[in-house]
Amino acid sequence: MTPEPRSGRPRASSREVLSEAACELFLEQGYDATSVSDITRRAGVSRSSFFNYFSAKSDVLWSGYDEQADAAIERLREGQPVAQCLTAIGAGLAPDALALAITNADAMGISVELDRDRAVRQFRLQRELATRFMRDGTPELAAQVRAGALSAAVLAAVWAWADRTAAGRPLAEVLDAALALA
Template structure:
C-alpha cells in the first residue's frame, strides 16, 4: 500500500525512516556507543516496542536505506529474461540503484568517524554483504548449472557486488555534488560486466 502523499507530492516518511533519522541525530550528538534504543525511541516519539517492530538491533538503523535498496535484488534476478547471467546481475543492480531515494544517504558511511561507529558496524556490514553475495552466487549457479560455491558464481558475484559497493561509497563521498546513484553504479559495472561476459 502506498504511503499517503503530502501536498507537495512527496510521500510521508515511514516510521522506520523517522527512527533512522532520530538515531542518526543522536549518534552525531553523543556517539553510537552512548546511544541506547530507548533514547532513539524517545527522540522519534515512539515506544521501544515500535523500534523493534522495524529493527532487530541498534546497528540496523544505520542500514535502512541500503537494506531497502537491495531488498528487491532476489526478485529482480528471478524475473530477469536476460540470457547472460552476468548481464542479468548488472540489470538487477542498476534497477536497485535506480530505485534508491537520492535524498537518503547512509549516515553510517557518511559520518562514521563523527558517530564513533566501531566493530558493530563492521559486523553489520559483513552480514549484509554475505547475504547479497550468496543471493547473486546462487542466481549465477542456477543459470550455469554450477554449485553456488564454485569459482564462476563466486567470481561473478564478488566482482559485480564489489564494483557496485565501490560506486556506492564514491556516491556517498561526493556530498552535495553527487549525481544519481545509478550513474555511479552503471559506470562501475559496465567494464566489469563486459569483461566477465567475454569469458
C-alpha cells in the same frame, strides 16, 4: 464526551522518524553511547515500535539499502536480468541514514560497525548472485568469483556515492561505472 485530540507526534511512527532520531543521537553522543531507548525517546515512540521496524540499532542505518537489496534479490530469484536487478538498487536508493553515516562515520563512532555490516550485506548479495549464476549454468568457482566482484562493486558504489553526494553525481551513475569495472 469526545476526547480532545492529542498534540505532538502520533503514536505510530515511521522508519524515517526513527532513523532521523537515531542519526541525530549518533552525531550528538556517538553510536556506542546511544541506546535503542534513547532513539525511541527522541522519536516519541515505544521500544516495541522500534522493533516493529528494525531488529537492531545498526539496522536503522541500513533500512533503505536493505529494501532495495531485498527487491533486487527477489527479482534475481524471478529470473530477471542480473544487470537490471543490480542497477535497480542504485535507482531506488536516496540519500538517507546510511549516506549520512558513511560521511560522518568518525563523528558517529561507527566505522567498525559500518565495515562489519557492509561485509554481511555484501556476502548476502554475493550468495544470491552466485546461486543465480550457478542456476544459469555457470560453474561454481566462476559463479562465486563473478558474484563477489559484482556484490563488492555495488557496495563500493554506495560508499563512493555517499562520499560525493554533495557533488551531485547520482548513485545510478556511480553504480553503472562500478559494475562495468567488475
